[in-house]
Amino acid sequence: MYSEWSSRLPGAVVWASTPSDTGSGRVLPDGCMDLLWHDGRLLVAGPDTRAYVTGGERSGWAGVRFFPGTAPTFLDVPAREVLNRRVELADLWPAARVRQLTSRVNAAADPASGLEEVALGLAADAGAPDPLLGEVVSALAAGRTVAATADHLELGARRCLGAFGYGPKTLGRVLRLQRALRLARRGVPYAETAACAGYADQAHLARDVRDLTGLSLGELLGGR
Structure with missing residues (x-):
């Protein structure tokens, strides 16, 4: 089951997904980047030029989908470096910082709300995108x-x-x-x-x- 709602971060969307089976699904290109949570880990979903096929996962996902063009400012990662990729945040940022943020999300009432709090903090620290x-x-x-x-x-x-x-x-x-x-x-x-x-x-x-x-x-x- 998939659900999404508007974030308190302007232009962003918070979402959560719990697979009802292990069949495949498709994430369609939309110009966005996402901060993801899955199995207690944080990842970054880059922008796609083709559908990203999912499937085989039995555990849930949560994410914050940033408005197009804003995530590179908030995440300090050029979009071209994660094009068509799902990348562990620990591969992009210092391990200590990732551990701290991961602990905050895992300790939240639910991963989606924890991710939103992290995203709001990142946006506050980074300032407004161009x-x-x-x-x-x-x-x-x-x-x-x-x-x-x-x-x-x-x-x-x-x-x-x-x-x-x-x-x-x-x-x-x-x-x-x-x-x-x-x-x-x-x-x-x-x-x-x-x-x-x-x-x-x-x-x-x-x-x-x-x-x-x-x-x-x-x-x-x-x-x-």
Whole structure:
């Protein structure tokens, strides 16, 4: 069973997942990075360029999903270094600091609330992320073209790699996927979803969904 709720950290989401079986699942690309808890350990989930397939786990997970582009500031880890990876926090930070944070999470009433407290503390220590990154995400998520966004905000590829793990073109593609999924899940017909989300046509939507997720749109939506 999976549940999520808004965090007290602006833009972030707290979530918890308890597997009901050992079957596989998919974490779809969304432009985000997560701080994870699993079996008493802390990990970092980097941004994905393709669906991350899960499965075989019998114990629960918890996480804080940071707003796109903010986690590198809070975690002091460039996004490109953890692209398409799940990495032990102890491999990124000094062991003593990780032990201290892990103990705090493990001692909390539940791992999700413990992670949120840790995330709030990290954000307070790090200060606010560059507001330009939020503008980039908002523009692309609203359907503005990558070229227009990059030109208007003077977003360089190197800066984008550090904040998001990939360049503005891939970020725009990932955010367009999420926009299409939101529409389709509300029951918007696929052709209309494609047009509203910014695809050339329904065939373009179908190709992009399968390329990024490994499944058709119908399979992702449970056969609708």
